[in-house]
Amino acid sequence: MNAAKSQRVITIARSWLGTPYHDQASLRGVGCDCLGLARGVWREVVGPEPFPIPPYSRDWGETGPREVLADGARRMMPEIAPSEAGPGALVLFRMKPRAIAKHVGILTGPDRFLHAYERLGVIEEPLNLSWRRRIAFAFLFPQR
Template sequence: MTEAASADTRARVVALARTWLGTPYHHQASVRGAGADCLGLLRGVYAALYGAEPEAPPPYTPSWAEDRGAETLRDAAARHLVPLAPAAAEPGDVLLFRWRDRLPAKHCGILVAPSVMIHAYDGHAVVETWIPPGWARRIAYAFRFPEPLPEPLPESPR
């Protein structure tokens, strides 16, 4: 799965992300309708698209990015998604946000339209919202889901 997703697959990502709208915010969770944080939303959409989560994340605190000082979120995204320039992001792509200069990215969302994303909003729920200029300036990385592999053809009877 290294080829970047087609427009049809990106549209499916947007549709899958919208099924998570209203899911309550719950740190470290990834259960549609019951609870999710920003990473949980991304994990859930990935699992719906490919049949399984890409990897099990280790336990993490709300301040994990500051505590570690490493680009953990970016590195995990790079293992399973296709990197692209933030300016090239299209609906269905993943955005990673860095809240302060020189600190790692620690929040993610899925772009669903120009300047609109779906993300898990701390203390609230999974929401579809406009990306205000202050947030747009904090986009540090963008990634595209890989194109799912085609289903194998059934074996013909012998």
């Protein structure tokens, strides 16, 4: 991702800071969850969402044969190796060992990311080793 596009993604993502947490919502300043944050950034960076998002569970320990979130992202975004993900990349986290990836964040720097977290809303925080180890997939926002 070029520097200008990366900065645009980050600027838009940061405009969501302070948005309260609300499960399955995607309205800046009103409420969103982690996927809703990514969807809102998508709408401003790329355009209308290409397909409706079906209801989903909040269970971070969910297991199963399919990486539903990653499969959905692959339909719309170029996938990159997590080790190649830089500022502006969308990352998916596996919150529990052997569970499917169920949490989404946007990298804002080499050691920082932005995400929506229950009870805290949209926050930016350090991408410490605990978070970094949980990254399972990474994607780039496509061109408009």
